[in-house]
Amino acid sequence: MSRSGSPDNQFVSLKGHTRVLTTVLSLVALLSLASVVVSLAHGAFADGVVAGMVHWARPGVAIAAFLAFCVWVHRAHTNLKTLGAKKLWFSPASAVAWLLVPRLNYRMAPLVMMEIWTVSDPEFDPEHTDYPDWPWMRSSPLIWLWWVSLYLALACLVASGTADGGIASIAPVSPTRVGVAGDVLAVISCISLMLVARATQARQSQSAASHNTTP
Numbered sequence: 001m002s003r004s005g006s007p008d009n010q011f012v013s014l015k016g017h018t019r020v021l022t023t024v025l026s027l028v029a030l031l032s033l034a035s036v037v038v039s040l041a042h043g044a045f046a047d048g049v050v051a052g053m054v055h056w057a058r059p060g061v062a063i064a065a066f067l068a069f070c071v072w073v074h075r076a077h078t079n080l081k082t083l084g085a086k087k088l089w090f091s092p093a094s095a096v097a098w099l100l101v102p103r104l105n106y107r108m109a110p111l112v113m114m115e116i117w118t119v120s121d122p123e124f125d126p127e128h129t130d131y132p133d134w135p136w137m138r139s140s141p142l143i144w145l146w147w148v149s150l151y152l153a154l155a156c157l158v159a160s161g162t163a164d165g166g167i168a169s170i171a172p173v174s175p176t177r178v179g180v181a182g183d184v185l186a187v188i189s190c191i192s193l194m195l196v197a198r199a200t201q202a203r204q205s206q207s208a209a210s211h212n213t214t215p
Contacts (some may be wrong), residue, residue: 008142011082011208014201017072022194024065029190031058032183039180069193073112076200080119083207089115108148113196114139120203122210140199146192149185156182 034054079091090098090112098108118124119141160179 011079011204012075013208014072014076014079014197014204017068017075018201020198021065021068021072024061024068025190025194027061028058028065029187031061032186032190035183036180039183046157055166063134065190070099072197073099073116076116076120076204077112079114079208083119083125083204085119088119106151110143113143113147116200117203118144118195120200120207122203122206124207140196142192142196142199146189146196149192150189153182153185155188156185 031054035058038054074092074096077088077090078089078093095112095115098112099105102106156178160182
């Protein structure tokens with residue numbers, strides 16, 4: 001990677017950030033699968049060590065995953081200017097800030113991801129004149145699969161009575177079929193986001209090579 005200039009003016013590979021993000025997302029997915037097993041065991045593990053581990057581990061892992069995602073988004077968006085983008089909806093700071101705003105983040109998060117995905121495309125034209133419609137033109141189905149499955153997962157957990165909409169909402173083991181559905185959707189959401197992150201990393205690396213921003 002280039003080492004010249006300020007951090008905001010140089011391209012930094014997403015490889016490390018993506019590795020951290022996919023690791024914590026894998027843990028979230030594994031804990032969600034463990035929750036499914038506990039829920040379907042009809043009490044066999046309900047009061048055991050496995051249930052306790054799932055109950056106490058999920059909040060911390062969820063927080064770690066969210067923080068890793070915020071760091072990944074900031075780095076990915078910071079790279080966009082070095083890839084030739086001249087007009088963007090968000091800045092790196094605002095892209096992360098919108099993720100922290102309750103309720104509004106449900107709408108803004110996919111837009112942030114679409115902007116990162118679009119501008120990371122090696123074939124993206126910095127002189128594109130279809131603004132502000134272009135983010136929708138080059139989105140990925142994986143982004144929508146990630147966001148819809150995450151939204152439905154949270155809705156299922158709330159409906160099952162195991163969530164209150166806060167950070168601790170995914171802590172308890174889901175006791176109902178609706179909760180199990182939420183856990184399965186959480187796994188789908190994690191896998192989708194991992195695929196998006198890895199694909200974005202590859203797109204940015206290819207784009208950086210074509211723009212000669214890496215040695």
